[in-house]
Amino acid sequence: MSHSIRIHETGSPAVMKLVNTNPATPGPGQLLIRHAAIGVNYIDTYHRSGLYPVPLPSGIGLEAAGIVEAVGADTDGFAPGDRVAYGNGPIGAYATLNLVAANRVAKLPPGVDFESAAAIMLKGMTARYLLKETYPVQPGDTILYHAAAGGVGLLMCQWARDLDVTLIGTASTDEKCALALSMGATHMINSTREDIVARVREITGGKGVPVVYDGVGKATFEISLDCLQPRGLLATFGNASGPVTGVDLGILTQKGSLYVTRPSLGHYVASDDALAANTADVFDAVARGALNITINQRYGLDEAVRAHEDLESRRTTGASILIP
Template sequence: MTKAIRIHQTGGPSVMHVETVETRDPGPGELRIRHAAIGINFIDTYHRSGLYPVPLPAGIGLEASGTVDAIGTEVSGFQPGDRVAYGGGPLGAYAEVNIVPAGRVAHLPDAVSFDQAAAIMLKGMTARYLLKETYAVKPGDTILFHAAAGGVGLLVCQWARELGATVIGTAGSEEKCALARAMGATHMINYSSENVVSRVHEITDGKGVPVVYDGVGKDTFEMSLDCLQPRGLLASFGNASGPVTGVDLGILTQKGSLYVTRPSLAHYTASEAALAANTADVFDAVARGILTISVNQRFGLDDAVQAHEALEGRRTTGASILVP
């Protein structure tokens, strides 16, 4: 038996409950992983709320680190006791143990701790595909990233700086602005007291930016479009303020023949080869000191409700983890 967070209906954080569930043996091609640390991500709140529907009842959580506890048949390359991590599923990471396909699991280098891995697998892979694939950032580019003091944002600030880009970030307080500057943002805009569009055009001498990375969604959609230069790209990769709906595509022409994409990590890591390349790049960036991982909030597994309340209330910075 093991302890896990389960949901039987969708809604606010209170729909999550701690339950004792049976621990099954791994099947063919599967590993059973005993968790040391569990990542908390905004996508978890989408599954819980029903924004991204999942069959109920369900576990929750997509990312964790720990050790291999048992191995199914048809598995090679792993042994019990191996240090491993995964990000992107399957659902059920908010638990003491989880069954995961071996092809979705990465060996954890000695240089990366369990806490760091749980904080960086999903967020680090997201930062990587955004910066290197959705829009390949080049030396000399100036980019805009919303919520720059969040878990993905702090990684993007550091990685984009290493790629030679100038980072303009947004955040809702002076404390968060200072944190993002310390991690590599060149310019920070406090959206609580400053006009984001005006400041972006001031910083770029009226040209706008070639790409905006927007994980906020509804509240920042038109603002993001207005920050782009002609033929610029909006990468809308999250819905922290709610989903973007009812868009008239004509607005893209009016604002400069703009492009919009709604990317997902799942599509950028769909094959085992793509996943392996992404995780290897993330671990290499950590090992070389390009990425410093800020685990700024730790919660017990029993405190998942409080963790989601803090995340959705924008009371967190950097990464948050659950410790089983």
Template structure:
């Protein structure tokens, strides 16, 4: 039996509820593999699990995304072997650990051309971008879209992927520094939501037409600007709550603002079937290996510094992707 360093919470709340513990890890059960993590992805959804916005069964681990090496293969697993480099981005929760057992059908074998760190930085965010752009609303060359938080981890990947598809990207940011980062990753137009009227600028950029789709991972604070940026019968895609969840929504707004559509998708739904998850990951790997998608790793924290990593993420002090290193 091996010993792992793990992050656990016994209650939900501020970053201080996260504890660093040493725990024994048994041999993997049937259908599982034991993976020694080399890099762990930090995602905004982790803060929801920690804070209580998304309930979890306590005590609980945290984290949905990591990369590493298979150390033990459980019975019934035939597509993986000891020494394989693997990554995952859809959980199950508990990635904040140096070693863990995980269902073999929820990990993906990594191509030789993708490093462990790149994989840990891209799985959840990149798979999110793939389902948003290719499934929730299939963007087409020549279209113009609005993507909020364009300098964030999901945003920077979305800008690049959309540009590769021939799409014009308008992105919102919170500072000129973040605007420059977004533009460097394919964002055509940036709007500083702290100093500019987002919907007004979108209308100016699109000659008054608005956009067919808005991708919004921010939540309550950007809701009205998102709706006011859409064309009639446009789609508002609310895939996150960085500023807090949207509450007390009046459906009448959708009719008043042009017979709009609204959806609240999750990666877990889009990748619930194993074949859907593998197809998503394969498309992501192909984009990275082609050079069309660069995965920007801008921050690295030791796993023991996870509390500070969460503070910086929630304080909007980070850009691109952040890794925790066991």
């Protein structure tokens, strides 16, 4: 018998229920993975709330690490007992066991434990595609990142420092600002009592930044645009405050012929080669000590409701994981 979190309707965290399930048998190209640690990410709340619709009933969660329990046919390179992780689905990671396509799984290198892997796969791959593909930063660049004390944010702070990039971050408390600074942010702005646009202009000598990475969404959209230099890029990759809607594209001309993109990790790791390159880069950064995983919240699988409540109420910093 195994256990998993399931939803039969969308809504508040309370719609998530822990149920008993029967272990599945892996088919061709599949691995059955017994989870040791499970990542909790903001996208999970979008699936649960219905912002990103999924067929119901459904599992929840896209990221986990553990041990291969069984292998299906055509899974060369994997064997029971292998230490592995995945960070781009399939949905259903909030469970003791999950069936995953072998070509979506990465073997864990020595020195990367299960908890670290579960906390860094999705977040690390996100930081990597944002910094190296959505807007490929260059040494000496100055960038803006909202919610810099979050799971992806703390990795962005560290990776920006590794790439010799000046990162201006925002956070809602002095404590969160101090945490981000300790992890590599060059400047931090307390968004509850400072004018973000004015501070960015002050830091950049009035020029603005070439790119803003914004996972907050609705509440920061226009602020982000106003922080950009002419022909700058806004990468809005999340909706923590709600989705951006009803945009008049003429505003992009008025504010400096700006660019806006709405990237998603899935499109950046759609091919096996792209996924392998991304995860290899993440693990290399960990091995070099450029990225340190900050896990500040641990919950049991049966505490998934509280994990979502804490995440959505902004009570968390760094990464959160579930322990099955």
